[in-house]
Amino acid sequence: MEKNKIKLLWDIFFTFFKISPVSFGGGYAMIPLLERAVTVKKKWVEEKDIADVLVMAQTVPGSIAVNTATFIGYRIAGLFGAIAGTIGIVTPTFLIIVALAALFLSFQHNPIVEAAFMGIRPAIVALIAYAAITIGKTAIFNTVTGIIAGVALILFLFVPVHPIFILIAGGVIGILLNRKRVTSKHVARQGADQHG
Structure with missing residues (x-):
């Protein structure tokens, strides 16, 4: 495999690897971060095409975040790009959820944790609303x-x-x-x- 191709695959992997841990609220909350990364910073997808990518990701079974990473990875670098994008988006979430699962049962009724979740939930709603408005401008x-x-x-x-x-x-x-x-x-x- 060419050196440039390997470098591109690592770039795809790390781009989605960095997005995944901060995409609280699921795939829809990830959309603003994903859009900024792939359209503004990397210029892998044109802004007018991001709505079509999300439609494709939504119309097949599975998480919209994983489907989007897979689709964009494939579009950029074929099958290996799809694999790099998928592993990149899944790995941090997998590691975090395993760690949280081990800790959550012990801390779920902690007043500080409950208070934090009360603040996080409406912020996630705002992220999803922002994603809807952004995509709505092109759709x-x-x-x-x-x-x-x-x-x-x-x-x-x-x-x-x-x-x-x-x-x-x-x-x-x-x-x-x-x-x-x-x-x-x-x-x-x-x-x-x-x-x-």
């Missing part, structure tokens, strides 16, 4: 996408339906509303293939 760009987002939110809040069905419905609506553009791009691609 909601006209009236139609705003309506889709609003209807999806209402369904999530008030209808006991699995999120995957709402995501599939959003995808179908997107295809139906943009079928002319999809068809014209498909025809153009076929024409290019025939002439190529």
